[in-house]
Amino acid sequence: MAPAEKLRDSLSAQVTLLAELAAQSIEPELERQGLSFGMFELLSAVRAAGNVPQAEIARRLGIRPPSLTEAVRHAVEAGLIEQVDAPRDLRSKYLRLTPRANSLLKDIVVAMNDADAKMVEGIGATDLRLAVSVLHEASMNLARDLGVQTQRGGPEANRR
Structure with a gap:
C-alpha cells in the first residue's frame, strides 16, 4: 500500500475528516447565534471544566494564558462569560458562563445532536x-x- 493510501485509510485520517465534517455541520447554527468556532470552543471548555482557574481553561484549549485573556475579554464584552475572583488566590480568575451563553450552547447542542x-x-x-x-x-x-x-x-488533550 502506498504511503498516501495508508494515511487516507488510517484511523487518525478518518477521525480528522469526521471532526472537520462535524464542525462544518454546526457552522450554520454558530453563524445564526453570532459565534465563531473559536468562541464556541471557549464556551464549551468553560462549561465542561466547571469551576477552575482561567489558566486551566487555557491548558485545556492548548493555548497560552495571554492568548486566552484576549478571547475572554471579547466573551465578557459580548456578555457570554463572567470573570470571578478565585476563592483562595485573588490574582487568579475563574470563568463562569452567563445565562445567555448557556442558552446559546443549548441551541448549538441541538444542532450537534442532529449532526450526530x-x-x-x-x-x-x-x-x-x-x-x-x-x-x-x-x-x-x-x-x-x-x-x-x-x-x-x-x-x-492540549492541541499542539
Whole structure:
C-alpha cells in the first residue's frame, strides 16, 4: 500500500475528516447565534471544566494564558462569560458562563445532536458500539502517551 493510501485509510485520517465534517455541520447554527468556532470552543471548555482557574481553561484549549485573556475579554464584552475572583488566590480568575451563553450552547447542542443522528444513520447498533469503543480506546492510548488526564471518557488533550 502506498504511503498516501495508508494515511487516507488510517484511523487518525478518518477521525480528522469526521471532526472537520462535524464542525462544518454546526457552522450554520454558530453563524445564526453570532459565534465563531473559536468562541464556541471557549464556551464549551468553560462549561465542561466547571469551576477552575482561567489558566486551566487555557491548558485545556492548548493555548497560552495571554492568548486566552484576549478571547475572554471579547466573551465578557459580548456578555457570554463572567470573570470571578478565585476563592483562595485573588490574582487568579475563574470563568463562569452567563445565562445567555448557556442558552446559546443549548441551541448549538441541538444542532450537534442532529449532526450526530445524521452521522450514524444506517450504522447498526453493534457496529456503532464497536466504533465508539475503538475510538475511546485510541483516545485513552494517546492520552496515556501524552500524560494527559482524561475526563468523561475522553481525553482533554492540549492541541499542539
